[in-house]
Structure formats: structure tokens, C-alpha cells
Amino acid sequence: MPWHQITLTTPRDHAEALEDTLLELGAVSVTLKDAADVPVLEPLPGETPLWPEVEVVGLFEETVDTAQVDQALSTRGIQGGAWDWIEDQDWERAWMDQFQPLRFGQRLWIVPSWIEAPDAQAVNILLDPGLAFGTGTHPTTALCLEWLDGAELQGKTVLDYGCGSGILAIAALKLGALEAWGIDIDPQALTATRDNAARNGIEAHRLHTGLPGTLPKDARFDVLLANILMGPLIELAPTLTEHVKPGGALVLSGLLAEQAEGVMAAYAAAFDFDPPALKDGWARLTARRR
CATH class of the missing domain: 3.30.70.120 (Alpha-Beta Plaits)
Structure with a gap:
């Protein structure tokens, strides 16, 4: 009709x-x-x-x-x-056709569950569009995934703060991380993270999820990723800083290129920053804790 x-x-x-x-x-x-x-x-x-x-x-x-x-x-x-x-037309098919496998770096692919992975030997994450933020299509998520693909994660612990769909924590675990935490203020995001982790064969004991208050105050991580907003990144700077081990990596995104300097200033007392990575007007910041 x-x-x-x-x-x-x-x-x-x-x-x-x-x-x-x-x-x-x-x-x-x-x-x-x-x-x-x-x-x-x-x-x-x-x-x-x-x-x-x-x-x-x-x-x-x-x-x-x-x-x-x-x-x-x-x-x-x-x-x-x-x-x-x-x-x-077939509206469901038309919607599904909008989404195709996406490659990030050399090893990492995000693949909708109804499509065969282009490279069966790659690190493939099955992830469908859903209610929680983070399917790899936004430049800030892409920038974080590209960093993860090039990082040495074997045996590392990872905190994904503002986990959304869980895409960053799941990617880190599939790329060799030992253990990850996914933290979000939205219970729906935590449900999505757990569901997506199970779909990708992540054992429950390797991925912990919870609201911010459930994260132990003395927990320290080798890698902390926060792909959220400029305001919360600045407001949370003391908290996030305390959760990064000395020598650990900090990865921040969810901000426009012109916002990078202000966010870097909030963390400058404890971190040494690399030059911002930019994509389509968005920025990713990476740093090491002194």
C-alpha cells in the first residue's frame, strides 16, 4: 500500500x-x-x-x-x-539495510547480528542498534574504538565510565583485556551492556556493571575510557583521576574539537596528554597518569 x-x-x-x-x-x-x-x-x-x-x-x-x-x-x-x-516497502528490511559492518583500525569490526562478518578471523563484535548510546557510528565512539584497536590490552583492567551499550568495555575484553567494569547512570544502559556482552561470549565474571555508587572507591585501572559529555568530564575529573593507576591510560571523548582544551585543563595536574585526535569536528583525548 x-x-x-x-x-x-x-x-x-x-x-x-x-x-x-x-x-x-x-x-x-x-x-x-x-x-x-x-x-x-x-x-x-x-x-x-x-x-x-x-x-x-x-x-x-x-x-x-x-x-x-x-x-x-x-x-x-x-x-x-x-x-x-x-x-x-519492507520497512524492517529498509531499516536493517541502513546498518553495515564497520571496521576500526586493523583488527576490530562491529557487525550487526543479521550480517555475516566480513572477516571471520578478525575481532568481531556483534552489536545491533538499540536504545543505549554506542554502536560505532558516531565519531566519538569510532575514535575510542580505533584507540582500543591499537592499544596493548593483554591482561589489563579497564573501566568504561558511561558505558552506554557496553561497546568499549566489550571491545577491550575481546582485544585481550583481563577484566572490565561498565559504569552508567542509566539502568537501561547497564541492561544493554550485559545483554551485548552475553551475545559476544563475554563471561560474566570478566565484566562487572553498575551505577556509579557501586564502583569501589579504591578501584584502580590500567585503562579508563569515558565517552560522555564535556560538562560531566570536567565535573568528574577528580573521581576519574583516582581510578587510574600510575602509568595508566586515560581516554576521553564525547566532546567537540573546540572543547578539548578545557577538558585537558581539568586533568592536567595528574596526566600528560597526547595531541587530540580529531574526526569530523569531534575530539578524543589520550593521556598517561604521572
């Missing part, structure tokens, strides 16, 4: 109200998209992140009277919707 699709652009503050309006007028689904290529980072629990300008796309059945929808929108002061005719 073909479909009618309407696309409207609206400021962030009006997007959710417009979504509700389209659903009220008979839309079978509504999608919110970035209207101006503005990045949105990992939200805090309970937040709904939106861009300054939002494309609101409503999908209607072919029998809808588009003129009637336009009139109903107009009476509510909403103008300028553009209609398109969408041929029917």
Missing part, C-alpha cells in the same frame, strides 16, 4: 506539539529529524534531545485527504507542509 508523507520544519520548542497534532490528524507514525545538521550528544536519563530546527515527518495511509489535513493544520496556525507519495 502506498503512503502519503508530509514534512514540516519547526523550532525545537514546537516539535513535540506538532508531532501530537499529526498523530491526532491520523498519522500512523511521526519521525523527528535534524533540519540543520546540528549534532546532539548522549542525553541524560529522562531527557528528550532535539535540534534547534526540527524536521517533523508524518506518514499517512493512502486514503487520507491531504487537503483536509492541510486545512486542519492551517486552522492551528501551521503552514508550509510538503507532501510526498511513498511507495510501500
